[in-house]
Amino acid sequence: MSSSRILLASRCATEDEISELVFKLQALLPERRRQHLRRVSRDEVLEEVCSYIRKLHKQVDDTSERISQLLASADLDADVLRSLLQQ
Structure with missing residues (x-):
């Protein structure tokens, strides 16, 4: 691991944590969007x-x-x- 990646890892989430967060975000997308995004990069x-x-x-x-x-x-x-806003 390069020194810049070590420094970044010490300040930020780990790769596994980032992957887990991206997976959770993807799960929040509507079903049709989730199907479209199977096996794509984090950026996508x-x-x-x-x-x-x-x-x-x-x-x-x-x-x-x-x-x-x-x-x-x-x-x-x-x-x-008030009655309209409460519905």
């Missing part, structure tokens, strides 16, 4: 996880925007609004 798994997280962020932003639009266009009192 991490890229797919990042892509999936970006997609989820976009869905949250889009949903928030839609809710804001609906609330702005509706003339609702506080009780009706």
Whole structure:
């Protein structure tokens, strides 16, 4: 092992720990994405996880925007609004 890898290993997770974490991340992906990622590199798994997280962020932003639009266009009192948000 090179001296730089030894230094890195002393400060960071071990290769086995990293592999285990990547495996756990891959398991969090939707089924169709997990099937697509079988026997791929860590980089590919991490890229797919990042892509999936970006997609989820976009869905949250889009949903928030839609809710804001609906609330702005509706003339609702506080009780009706509370009941909608609790569902």
